[in-house]
Amino acid sequence: MNRNQLRRRPLYEQIKSLLLQRINDGEWQVDEALPSEWDLAEELSVSQGTIRRALTELVQDEVLYRQQGRGTFVAESVSDWGDALLGSPGAMGVGGAAPLVELLSCSRANASVEMAEALGLRRSEPLWRLRQLWRYQGQPIALDDAYLSCEKFEGLDARWLRQFGGGVYATLQRRYGVRVMVKSEQFRAELLPREEASLLGQVTSIEVPALSLLRLSVSMTGEPVEWRQRYCLTQQFAYVVTP
Incomplete structure (x- = not known):
């Protein structure tokens, strides 16, 4: 041989x-x-x-x-929310539910150093910025900013996202033939930035703590596709990750 x-x-x-x-x-x-x-x-x-x-x-x-x-x-594409559920704090073993998503905007941004490195792009390369609001039991509970390469996903707009139910991953699969999977996620506690606090209905002079999630998603062939930042309010609900 x-x-x-x-x-x-x-x-x-x-x-x-x-x-x-x-x-x-x-x-x-x-x-x-x-x-x-x-x-x-x-x-x-x-x-x-x-x-x-x-x-x-x-x-x-x-x-x-x-x-x-x-x-x-x-199979259907993976959910933008991911595998986690929201539930009552301390209620271990009790089923929770995923929130409902609403697309707020589709705009352009420039890749930061961290985004460019994760996505294999040049620094300041144009990106789509897709902002989504998540509601749970009628309450605003989380805010996402998903970033995708403008060059790779030319012509992406809010019309396509809303046509496919507001989901980024469903749109990538049906519009561009790209299925994604989550490669890695990082969690940390942060104070909610002012703009995000306003969109989540936290109009207060007191700084609000939130669960911050960073996610890198890739194609099924391992090519970096999406960099996502999520802020999730967990004062009333627990972020439940199941194996």
């Missing part, structure tokens, strides 16, 4: 990438079934075991989901 063969990606990974590209290209829509493992194996001239391993990894990546006896289906 020569050196080039040793460097070659395993066949199931090649099939996984091919299927992912076809999903991103819109060949199969959300909740639509893929062909059977045997049909895909015949079409792609590989073994059924290779197809099964590729599909299994896509299920683990939450790109697909399986239903016993029915087949393998395309």
Whole structure:
């Protein structure tokens, strides 16, 4: 076996990438079934075991989901909110809920040093700034600023975001064929900045503490896509992260 063969990606990974590209290209829509493992194996001239391993990894990546006896289906994109829920403080093991989102604005900004480094861009490169307000039980509870490359996502506007329900990730999937996953998140306690405090209804002379979240999201191929800052009020509700 020569050196080039040793460097070659395993066949199931090649099939996984091919299927992912076809999903991103819109060949199969959300909740639509893929062909059977045997049909895909015949079409792609590989073994059924290779197809099964590729599909299994896509299920683990939450790109697909399986239903016993029915087949393998395309999953909805991940939620902008993420996997966390909001619930009553101290109520361990009691189910919470995710808040509802409202798009406030779609504007342009310039990449800071931290954003540029995380997204693999030049400092001060133009970014889309997508501001979202989250409500829980009718109350403003969190505020997000999501930043995306203007060059990579040309033509993005509020109309597209509202058409797809205000979700950034749903818009990226359906408009640009890019599925995202959260690569990393950081949490810390901060005082709420004045502008964010006003948008969250905290009109007071007293400084308001908040949970600050920084998130880096990437494409399914590992390319940096989004840098997100969230401020979440947790005086009344707990930010519940489940395994």
